[in-house]
Amino acid sequence: MSRRKVWGIEREILEMINQAARETYPREFVAAMRAEGGIIYELVLLPGSISSDYSATFPLFNLPIDFSVVGSVHSHPGPSNQPSGEDLHLFGSFGSTHIITCLPYDMRSWRCYDRSGRPVELEVV
């Protein structure tokens, strides 16, 4: 199997995601992600991206064009990291790599998906 264009994420970024998810709970945390050399190394926080309802992902539709942005990350305030219908709509709208983290927001609670919502491997580096 060939490597995906985006194949890794820095451990520190995953820790930041889970910490932000805990701080935002029970609201959703959402951000865009930047990658370089196939590795996600930065979160892009968007104004108004922390919301009290399921439309938290909405600001991502208004992202400026930025080719280092490879996808999105958001948290679910429950134990499931499966994408919702809204999530699949978002995934298909931009980027190749999307992460959802869920309770308890630890190193096992996240999952990565492609633009069709299929789970994909992401190496922690």
Ligand SMILES: [Zn+2]
């Ligand atoms: Zn979601």
